[in-house]
Amino acid sequence: MELHYSGPRRPITDEVRKGVLEDFPEIGMIQDASLREKVVEAWSYALSCSDFTRITQIPPEGNPGAPVLKAGTQADHLRGVLRLALKIAEEFAASWPSVEIHRDVLLAAAACHDVGKPYEFDPTNRKRWAENPSYAGQPTFRHSVFGMHVCLVVGLPEEIAHVAVGHSFEGQYMGLSTECFIVRQADHSWWQLAATLGLVVEDSMKSMPTMIRVRRQP
Numbered sequence: 001m002e003l004h005y006s007g008p009r010r011p012i013t014d015e016v017r018k019g020v021l022e023d024f025p026e027i028g029m030i031q032d033a034s035l036r037e038k039v040v041e042a043w044s045y046a047l048s049c050s051d052f053t054r055i056t057q058i059p060p061e062g063n064p065g066a067p068v069l070k071a072g073t074q075a076d077h078l079r080g081v082l083r084l085a086l087k088i089a090e091e092f093a094a095s096w097p098s099v100e101i102h103r104d105v106l107l108a109a110a111a112c113h114d115v116g117k118p119y120e121f122d123p124t125n126r127k128r129w130a131e132n133p134s135y136a137g138q139p140t141f142r143h144s145v146f147g148m149h150v151c152l153v154v155g156l157p158e159e160i161a162h163v164a165v166g167h168s169f170e171g172q173y174m175g176l177s178t179e180c181f182i183v184r185q186a187d188h189s190w191w192q193l194a195a196t197l198g199l200v201v202e203d204s205m206k207s208m209p210t211m212i213r214v215r216r217q218p
Ligand SMILES: [Fe+2]
Pocket: 077, 081, 113, 114, 187
């Protein structure tokens, strides 16, 4: 049995870093320069661990196969979740000035919540896992868990890695930070709202709340 080691499949280049910022310009809203650079590095590292070279090459899916957007790319989801998380934070901060929300943590966490997706969606990994799931699992790591690994490898703080692992199913078994809870709500809301607005392939909605009814084009 062949063993596999996670890591970049090719050098992490400035071209990849430039592509990350072009595909996900909201990363530029992070004010702390060190945090901003590490977010770019996290995505660049994650892409280099896969066959993808751009975020816009990753299919627009929540988990592989479900839910699936009818159009667009993974970048549309990431950008929407970051902006929605910020709007949630701004609404509460405006109405309740006493609340404490760490804006840069929220932005960096929203930017990195799905940073494990290049690994989980990678065609080479998926083919290998499907051929013999008993060797290394299927997937070996979900995007939330691999995303936590990526965050820690590139030197992002624990507060950001926590959101990568806590935003998805794994979060049910943890206590979540405030920023993690906001990102989690923005992420799940984004998919459910996309579904009711008719933006999601209906066959891919099995994991969504059964109360959702899809607005169809007249
Ligand atoms: Fe997401």
